[in-house]
Amino acid sequence: MEEVDVEPSPMVIADLNSFIYRHLGFEWGPGDLLVYETNYKLQGPRTAGSPLVHVVRKDEDICSPILLLVPDSNYRSVIRACMEELQHNVSILLAIELIWNLCEVLFIDAAPAGSLLLHLLDWVRLHKSDVDARAREVLQSESPAQHQSYWDVVRRTLILQGRMDEARQVLSKQASLRAESSSVFKRMDVLLQTMPIFNPTGTQTLTEFDVKWRHWHEECDRCLQDNTFASNRHLETIVKILVGDEDTILEQKELLSTWYHFLVTRLLFTHPTIKPPDLHYYAQSSMNMFLGPRAPPEPLDIILLSAFEFDLHQVIKDCSIALNNWWFVAHLTDLLDHCKLLQSHNLHFGSNLREFLVLEYASGLFTHHSLWQLAVDYFDHCPEFGRVYLELQIERIPLDTERKAIKVLRICEDRQMSEQVRSICKIMAKRALRNNRLGSALSWSIRAKDAAFATLISERFLQDYCNKGSFTDLDLLDNLGPAMLLSDRLTFLGKYREFHRLYGENRFSEAAKLLLSLMTAKIAPRGLWMTLLTDALPLLEQKEVIFSVDQTYELMSCLEELNSGTKDSNTTDQEEDIESTKTELLRLALARNLAMAIVKEGTIET
Amino acid sequence: MDPIAKYISQKISKTRWRPISPALLQRPEVFATGSWDNESNRVSIWSVGDHGVSNTDSEFDEEPQLLCDSQHDGDVMDLQFLDQDRLVSASSSGAVTIFKLQPDCQSLSLAHVWERAHWYSCDNAPCTAVVCRSPEVVSVGEDGRVILYKADQTEVVRVIENADSSTIHAVTFLRTTEVLTVNSIGQLKMWDFRQQSDSPAQILSLTGGRVPLHCVDKHPNQQHIVATGGQDGMLYIWDVRQGNTPFSLIEAHSAEMWEVHFHPSNPNHLFTCSEDGSLLHWETTSGSDMSTLLQRGWNSRVVSHSAVPLAGEDDSVVSAWLAGDSSKNRLEATHMLPNQTLSVNSLDVLEQCLVCGTDGEAVYVHRQVPV
Numbered sequence: 001m002e003e004v005d006v007e008p009s010p011m012v013i014a015d016l017n018s019f020i021y022r023h024l025g026f027e028w029g030p031g032d033l034l035v036y037e038t039n040y041k042l043q044g045p046r047t048a049g050s051p052l053v054h055v056v057r058k059d060e061d062i063c064s065p066i067l068l069l070v071p072d073s074n075y076r077s078v079i080r081a082c083m084e085e086l087q088h089n090v091s092i093l094l095a096i097e098l099i100w101n102l103c104e105v106l107f108i109d110a111a112p113a114g115s116l117l118l119h120l121l122d123w124v125r126l127h128k129s130d131v132d133a134r135a136r137e138v139l140q141s142e143s144p145a146q147h148q149s150y151w152d153v154v155r156r157t158l159i160l161q162g163r164m165d166e167a168r169q170v171l172s173k174q175a176s177l178r179a180e181s182s183s184v185f186k187r188m189d190v191l192l193q194t195m196p197i198f199n200p201t202g203t204q205t206l207t208e209f210d211v212k213w214r215h216w217h218e219e220c221d222r223c224l225q226d227n228t229f230a231s232n233r234h235l236e237t238i239v240k241i242l243v244g245d246e247d248t249i250l251e252q253k254e255l256l257s258t259w260y261h262f263l264v265t266r267l268l269f270t271h272p273t274i275k276p277p278d279l280h281y282y283a284q285s286s287m288n289m290f291l292g293p294r295a296p297p298e299p300l301d302i303i304l305l306s307a308f309e310f311d312l313h314q315v316i317k318d319c320s321i322a323l324n325n326w327w328f329v330a331h332l333t334d335l336l337d338h339c340k341l342l343q344s345h346n347l348h349f350g351s352n353l354r355e356f357l358v359l360e361y362a363s364g365l366f367t368h369h370s371l372w373q374l375a376v377d378y379f380d381h382c383p384e385f386g387r388v389y390l391e392l393q394i395e396r397i398p399l400d401t402e403r404k405a406i407k408v409l410r411i412c413e414d415r416q417m418s419e420q421v422r423s424i425c426k427i428m429a430k431r432a433l434r435n436n437r438l439g440s441a442l443s444w445s446i447r448a449k450d451a452a453f454a455t456l457i458s459e460r461f462l463q464d465y466c467n468k469g470s471f472t473d474l475d476l477l478d479n480l481g482p483a484m485l486l487s488d489r490l491t492f493l494g495k496y497r498e499f500h501r502l503y504g505e506n507r508f509s510e511a512a513k514l515l516l517s518l519m520t521a522k523i524a525p526r527g528l529w530m531t532l533l534t535d536a537l538p539l540l541e542q543k544e545v546i547f548s549v550d551q552t553y554e555l556m557s558c559l560e561e562l563n564s565g566t567k568d569s570n571t572t573d574q575e576e577d578i579e580s581t582k583t584e585l586l587r588l589a590l591a592r593n594l595a596m597a598i599v600k601e602g603t604i605e606t
Numbered sequence: 607m608d609p610i611a612k613y614i615s616q617k618i619s620k621t622r623w624r625p626i627s628p629a630l631l632q633r634p635e636v637f638a639t640g641s642w643d644n645e646s647n648r649v650s651i652w653s654v655g656d657h658g659v660s661n662t663d664s665e666f667d668e669e670p671q672l673l674c675d676s677q678h679d680g681d682v683m684d685l686q687f688l689d690q691d692r693l694v695s696a697s698s699s700g701a702v703t704i705f706k707l708q709p710d711c712q713s714l715s716l717a718h719v720w721e722r723a724h725w726y727s728c729d730n731a732p733c734t735a736v737v738c739r740s741p742e743v744v745s746v747g748e749d750g751r752v753i754l755y756k757a758d759q760t761e762v763v764r765v766i767e768n769a770d771s772s773t774i775h776a777v778t779f780l781r782t783t784e785v786l787t788v789n790s791i792g793q794l795k796m797w798d799f800r801q802q803s804d805s806p807a808q809i810l811s812l813t814g815g816r817v818p819l820h821c822v823d824k825h826p827n828q829q830h831i832v833a834t835g836g837q838d839g840m841l842y843i844w845d846v847r848q849g850n851t852p853f854s855l856i857e858a859h860s861a862e863m864w865e866v867h868f869h870p871s872n873p874n875h876l877f878t879c880s881e882d883g884s885l886l887h888w889e890t891t892s893g894s895d896m897s898t899l900l901q902r903g904w905n906s907r908v909v910s911h912s913a914v915p916l917a918g919e920d921d922s923v924v925s926a927w928l929a930g931d932s933s934k935n936r937l938e939a940t941h942m943l944p945n946q947t948l949s950v951n952s953l954d955v956l957e958q959c960l961v962c963g964t965d966g967e968a969v970y971v972h973r974q975v976p977v
Contacts, residue, residue, distance in 0.1 A: 370617055370643040373948060373965055401681060401698045401732040402748055402773055402790070404643070406837070407949065407965075410861055410881055435726040437750060439771025443790045443818065473771035475809065479793060481816050 095300050096328045098127055099319065102307050103332060106276070113275040114209065115200040117267055121162050124264045128161070128257075139170065151234045152255060160241070160252060160265045164192045187228055188235055191220060191242065198272065210273050217243065244269035250289060259290035260304055276310065283308035312336060316353070330361035334381075355382045359389055366393045376411055387415070394420055399428065402440075409447070422448045429453055433460070439476040442483075442490075451487040458489035462528070471497060492523045499535070512539050512546045519558050529562050530579075533586055540589040549597045556590050559583065608944050609960070609972035612670045616641040616648065618963025620685040623956040624651075624707075627690065633973070634956040636673070636711060638693055639963055640682025642951075647682055649695055650675035651711055654959075654971050670971060676705060676714040684735045686743075688757055692717065694743055696733040700724040702745045704757060720762065724749045735776045737785065744785050746774035752787060752797055766797065766804045776822045780829050786846070788819035788834055796846065810850055812842070821866045826873050835863030839880055841888070856937065858886060864951050872977045877942075877960065879950035885942040885962055887975070943970060 105111060105119040138150055154170050168189055196212045198204075204212075220242045229235040240248040249256075249265055256262045263286035267274050274282070283305055287297065297305070299322035306314035319329050337354035362378035365371045375393070379386040394412060399405040405428050412420045425448030432440035438457060445453040464472050471477060477497040484494040495518055502511035515536055518524045524532055536555060539546050547555065563583060619642035623634045635655040641647045652670040680699035688694050693705040693714075699722070706717040724731040724747030731749035738744075741757040750770040754763045773790045780786050783799045784807070795806035818837045825831035832844045834852075839859030842852035859880035869875040876888040943950070948965035955961075960972040 369645055400730075401683065401734075403683070403732075403734075404681075406862060407881065431729070435729055435731070435749070437748070437771065437773070439750070439789075439791055440748070440773050443772050443816075446816065473768075475793065475795075475806075476771045476791060479791065479809075479811050479816070483816055 094127070098300070099303055099307065099315075100328070100332065101126060102304060103315065103336075106279075106307055106310065107312065107336060111276075113273050114198045114206045116276060116279075117264075117272050117274055118198060118200070120264045121268065124261050125161050125163075128261065135166065135170065139173075154234075154238070160249075160255060160261070162197075162265075162268050164195050164197075168192050184229060184231060184235060187223065188238065191216075191223065191239070194219075195242070206273055213272055241265075242269060246270075246289070253290070256290075259287045259301065262286050262290045280305075280309040313353075316357075320357075330357040333357045352384075355384055355386075358382055359385055362386075363389065363393065366397075372397055373407075373411075387417075390415070391417055391420055395423055399424070402428070422450060424448075426450060426453060429457075433457065438473050442476065446483045446486060449486065454487040455489040458487065458493045461493055462489075466531070471500070488523060489525070492518065492525070495523065503539075508539060508542065508544075508546050512536070512551065515539075516547075516551055516554060520554060526562075529558060530582065533559060533562075534582065537586065537589055540593045545593065545596045545600050547593055547597065549594065549601055552590055552594045552597055556587075556594075559586055559590070609942065609970040610654075610669060612652075612969045612971070613967055614639070614650070614672075614969060615967055617643050617965050617967055618951060618969060619682050620952040621961045621963040621969060622685050622687055622693075622952075622954045623959065623961060625687050625690055626956070634959045637670075637954070637961045637971075638685055638687070639969060640678065640685045640695060642681035642683075642698075647678045647680065648675045649678045649682060649685065649693065649705060649714065651707060651714055652969070653711065654973070670969060673711045674707075674714045676716065678703070680730075681732070683732055686736050686738045688738045688743065689740050692757065694736050694738055696736040696745055696747075698730070698732040700731045700733050700747065700749075702733055702736060702743070702753075702755065704743075718757075718760065720755065723747075723753055723755075723762065724751055734774060737777045737779055739779050739782065744777055744779070746777045746787055748773045750774060752777070752785070754799060764799065769797070769804065769806070770795065775818070775820045778822050778824050778832075780824055780832075780846070786822060786824070786832060788822045788836075790818035792816040792819055792836065794819070794822070794832070794834065794844065794846070808846070810844060810846065812850075812852065820862060820864055823866050823868050825868050826870050828873075833866045833868065833876060835859075835866045835878055835880075837862050839863050839882070841866065841876075841878060856888075858888075858939070859884060861949075864949070865953055867953060867955055869955055869977050871957070875955075875977045877953055877955050879953045879962055881949040883943075883946045883948055883950060883964070885950050885953055885960075885970075886939045887942050889938050889940075891938070942972060942975075 101123050105116075105123055109119060111119045134152070150170075154167055171185060171188065171192075194216055196209060196216055198206075198209045220239055223229065224239050224243055229239050237248060237251075241252070244266070246266060249262065249269070253262075256265065260283075263283055266286060267282060271278075271282070287301060287305065291297065291301075299318065303315055303318045303322060306318055316329060316333055319332070333354045334357070337352075358378055359382055362375040362382075365375035365378065368375075372393075376390060379390040379393075382389070394408060394417070397404075397408055399408065405424060409421055409424055412418075412424065425444045429441045429444035429448070429450070432438075432444060433456075438460060442454065442457050445457060461471065461473070461477070474497070477494060478501070480490070480494045484491050495514060499511050499514045499518070502508075502514065515532060519529060519532055533555070536547075618639050620638075620640040622638050624636040624638065626632050626634055636651060636653050639650050639652065641650075651673045653673050654668060654670045678695060678697065679701065680697035682695055683698055684696040686694050688704065691707050691709065693707060695703045695705065697703065702720045702723045704717040704719075706715050708714075722730075723745060724733045726749055731747050733745050733747040736743060736745045738757075742763075743755045743757060745753050745755070746769075747753075750768060750772065752766040752769040752774070754765075756763050770787070770789050770793075774787045775790060777785050777787045780796065785797050785799075787795050787797065789795070791811075793809055793811040795810075796808040798807045801807065817840070819834045819842075820836050822832060822834045825833075830845055830847045832846055834842045834844065835858065836842075839857070839861055841854075841856040841858040841863065843854040843856075844852045858878055859882050861881035863878050863880045866876065866878045869877070874890050876890075877885065878888065879885040942960065943962075947968065950962050950964050953960065953962040955975065955977075958973065958975050958977060960970075960975045962970050964970070
């Protein structure tokens with residue numbers, strides 16, 4: 001993005017009628033503009049502020065604003081907090097706004113000499129808004145000229161902020177009152193009217209403006225020397241200000257209230273064509289003159305001074321220290337980075353400054369109970385480390401409900417973070433298992449394609465079956481579908497359940513075939529073979545021959561294979577007895593079946 | 607006409623229109639929202655009525671105004687109006703709550719709470735959905751239970767234990783004593799409360815895929831037609847009288863579909879909203895005006911549409927959703943929100959008004975939906 005060196009066209013932001021009585025504060029974000037209500041009220045009833053921060057996103061092509069909303073938890077707490085906290089946070093916000101706007105003027109707009117002062121004037125005006133309230137108050141009073149703050153308003157507002165036309169308007173009230181000194185007032189009026197203001201879009205060059213300004217300045221000086229305004233001390237003060245008498249301006253300390261206001265006013269009346277590189281000299285001296293030798297500068301002052309010195313890195317550094325809020329620093333740095341004003345200040349661990357700050361901010365967001373979805377967006381904008389940070393953070397979001405887990409998983413799946421998907425699904429599956437929700441557990445394992453866990457769940461089912469003699473959660477087992485293939489154990493479970501179903505439906509030959517295949521295809525775990533063979537018993541005992549000769553031979557070989565295995569030394573005598581009895585029964589049944597099968601297959605049907 | 611957006615600084619999980627009394631022909635003006643993922647969640651009542659003088663020329667662009675709200679323990683998982691004055695909510699803490707709304711809508715208070723209606727022995731089991739047909743209320747939850755309540759009785763009427771081994775995500779009434787539930791292994795189960803046994807009267811599922819289903823809605827006039835949506839964002843239209851396969855599969859969204867609603871008075875219109883941030887308005891048109899259809903063009907892709915006409919359909923009025931001849935019937939979808947937002951979690955439609963809520967903490971109200 002090239003440096004912006006033309007005035008941006010004004011954008012109308014709709015739907016903000018609630019802002020009528022308040023100042024619009026705005027902050028730049030990464031590609032966005034954050035607009036919020038400040039607590040600065042011009043007039044009007046003290047209504048509760050709306051706890052909203054609007055985001056105006058500039059569309060790259062059309063530059064038309066699209067309103068989204070990003071609530072800032074800090075700002076929300078401002079509105080709801082008690083008075084002390086309110087005061088405290090508001091002042092931080094005001095400071096932030098001040099710094100932002102200054103950075104904007106100095107770095108982003110990068111105004112050259114001539115318009116620089118105009119922008120600085122705007123900046124000061126924006127942050128000294130009570131002036132308008134006072135002015136209105138005076139003008140609307142019955143006899144404005146007699147109003148006690150009359151001259152204050154004239155001086156402070158208007159002159160010190162360079163608002164000459166308004167000053168003339170207010171002065172005219174005075175002029176109409178006193179006919180005898182009207183000529184003096186007229187003189188002042190002329191002076192104010194003729195003050196040259198640089199027009200950046202006009203055809204006048206800086207040099208021409210400078211010449212004009214000097215002429216005007218000499219005119220003012222002449223009035224001063226001629227004692228034209230000696231009759232009225234107020235007007236005398238004003239002309240001294242116009243001439244740029246630093247002492248007089250300094251006398252207005254109360255009305256100026258800050259050293260940077262003093263700086264701007266001073267420049268307005270002594271060096272309106274100030275060039276950016278010269279700014280810092282005046283800034284430093286203004287601060288010294290205003291604050292006096294003993295007052296130590298506040299953090300805010302230091303930050304502003306660094307800005308006037310065009311030392312970006314210092315500004316960022318000081319802001320990071322002074323403000324306990326990453327939001328401002330992250331957004332400022334990001335914006336400056338976009339404007340290519342920030343040389344990548346490579347930090348030791350490799351990522352540049354801008355990314356570091358955005359990452360810090362987003363990490364902070366992640367800890368917030370509901371702003372984590374926003375943080376994801378921020379991480380997406382950090383090319384180097386964003387993904388890593390996201391991977392680390394996303395597993396830590398507390399998942400109280402399945403719905404939230406589903407949303408988090410969608411974020412992971414969209415970014416192909418398969419590790420995180422597996423881990424989150426495993427957490428959910430484990431939780432489900434702990435609560436005895438086997439179906440849910442299986443559902444989560446299937447989503448994660450986690451074969452190991454699916455095996456675990458199947459084992460659980462089989463255990464239940466062995467203990468109770470019947471299956472629980474038949475609705476699940478009967479409808480496994482292709483998910484059955486996820487793990488061998490799961491496949492076995494599904495098929496085994498199918499065997500029981502077939503048996504229940506009296507489809508014996510199919511059941512028999514299935515049972516045999518479970519053993520011969522080695523899908524069944526060894527430990528369950530005995531159970532399976534025992535399940536085969538009723539089929540063997542049927543009047544009809546169900547198992548064919550070949551099938552019977554296979555069953556026999558399975559039985560022998562089972563018995564040829566090493567005996568488990570832990571089995572008690574009683575268990576051994578049961579085992580051998582079972583084996584005997586099976587052998588007998590198999591033998592009988594074999595006999596009948598041979599006969600049946602050997603008989604020719606006539 | 608674009609919908610009006612209102613940012614309410616809390617993520618919205620559910621939005622519902624307050625029912626309008628059939629006697630008075632009013633426009634829907636009041637709606638309720640429930641929030642989620644906050645440290646303290648709220649159920650709020652809003653109004654989009656005409657405040658003051660309405661200019662017939664200007665658009666009705668009043669923002670919704672908050673009338674009253676109440677604190678809610680846990681995330682608001684579902685919200686339903688029992689009648690004009692009572693609102694039922696399902697909570698992530700497992701509780702089912704009835705709120706009472708004062709007639710002038712000035713306050714919302716707790717009328718009755720069934721704490722831990724859904725539960726695990728060592729954890730909270732979120733109650734995922736609730737449906738009302740006054741005076742009965744049915745709730746379902748992650749614990750796989752289906753619970754029947756009567757609004758004025760403090761004790762629960764009936765609990766179907768172990769109705770499901772997986773999480774039940776949504777429920778809807780089919781008939782007065784029958785409900786249909788959908789779960790996270792892609793099954794639809796019909797439950798008949800007249801039966802003593804705790805097993806479902808019927809189970810339908812998608813063969814070949816076990817897509818978790820998140821929402822279900824019944825056709826307002828024809829009770830055998832049901833629409834569901836799930837994790838894959840596809841819209842399924844089922845005929846519960848027959849078969850194990852849905853009648854239509856339509857690719858609707860690119861992420862989970864959170865809610866599906868038939869328009870209550872004009873069922874040729876269907877609305878769906880999704881995690882991908884879009885809200886679609888589906889319209890089936892039967893035959894006729896091809897020119898307008900060609901002008902508006904295709905907006906959707908119908909994946910499959912059964913060509914076999916229904917057997918035993920003796921009435922001449924065949925529902926456009928199930929009609930077999932696809933050359934005569936078209937399905938169109940239009941996006942209702944102007945730009946992509948975060949997930950649209952919920953929507954409700956009544957007469958010509960649509961309200962929806964998003965994770966971007968915005969509520970959108972559209973008062974001139976073309977139905």
